[in-house]
Amino acid sequence: MHFITLPLVSSRIHHARLLSRRTLARRTEEFVLGTEEPELTFRPGQFISVAVGTDAQANPILRSYSIASPPDRRGEIVLILRMVEGGVGTAFFDRLQPGDRLRFTGPMGFFVNELAHPGDVVYAATGTGIAPILPMAQEAAARAETGRILLEWGLRDEQDIFWQRELEALQRQSPRVRVRLFLSRPSAGWPGLRGHITGPILEELPRLSQPTFYLCGNGRMVEELKAALQARGVHRKRQIRTEVFFD
Ligand SMILES: Cc1cc2nc3c(=O)[nH]c(=O)nc-3n(C[C@H](O)[C@H](O)[C@H](O)COP(=O)(O)OP(=O)(O)OC[C@H]3O[C@@H](n4cnc5c(N)ncnc54)[C@H](O)[C@@H]3O)c2cc1C
Incomplete structure (x- = not known):
């Protein structure tokens, strides 16, 4: 029998490119990322942690974003961002152009469906x-x-x-x-x-x-x-x- 174990926490650094961006609603933007790793798996509900800049001590500034797309959309990760006035992550994503590269860790997180639900x-x-x-x-x-x-x-x-x-x-x-x-x-x-x-x-x-x-x-x-x-x-x-x- 073959078992597949899925890590719920992954600290490996991955790269992606911005494929496209579109406005969904007021101050709400969709970003489609190409992960360059079609084998990257996750469970619905997990998030990625994106390097959105560096602070005065040159430490990376990280922001978390939930994955808004289903896992079967291999090689792509969709993020939905609320664009926050003066936000560091917001400014980073606002500057991204199609083809630009970004770094992230994950997918990670325990906010996922129970493997079986007892009821509603x-x-x-x-x-x-x-x-x-x-x-x-x-x-x-x-x-x-x-x-x-x-x-x-x-x-x-x-x-x-x-x-x-x-x-x-x-x-x-x-x-x-x-x-x-x-x-x-x-x-x-x-x-x-x-x-x-x-x-x-x-x-x-x-x-x-x-x-x-x-x-x-x-x-x-x-x-x-x-x-x-x-x-x-x-x-x-x-x-x-x-x-x-x-x-
Ligand atoms: C596990 C996890 C998953 C997340 N997934 C998503 C996601 O899928 N989409 C998403 O939009 N955000 C998500 N967030 C929030 C995200 O990580 C950022 O905190 C948020 O986008 C603001 O980042 P910023 O750097 O632009 O603003 P910052 O510079 O961090 O903050 C600026 C100010 O805006 C306030 N603020 C932050 N978010 C909001 C908001 N949504 N509405 C109003 N005020 C706000 C903050 O309290 C702060 O005072 C997630 C957070 C966590 C912990």
């Missing part, structure tokens, strides 16, 4: 926190053992929305999938759901069977939701996985 799965994301969540949800939807798959995504307003087609495709992937988008500050005419994702997820809790939660995005949402779930009896270690992008 809830993915909760804010902003670009959707980047690792979509490939994770696609992976879960392809498995027979997982129960319902609920994806709850929180954004500020209409100008932040992207990946609508991708999320519709996920919704169609299985009748067990439900995707909901919430806007915290939509325009008056927004016909969709309003507010933050925390309340609606807590309302759903009594209807969930042995749920596993994956929370990703801004630290406040992650901490609030984690605390509220724990207060309602959800087991932090067994049932909640988190990835915080910024505080």
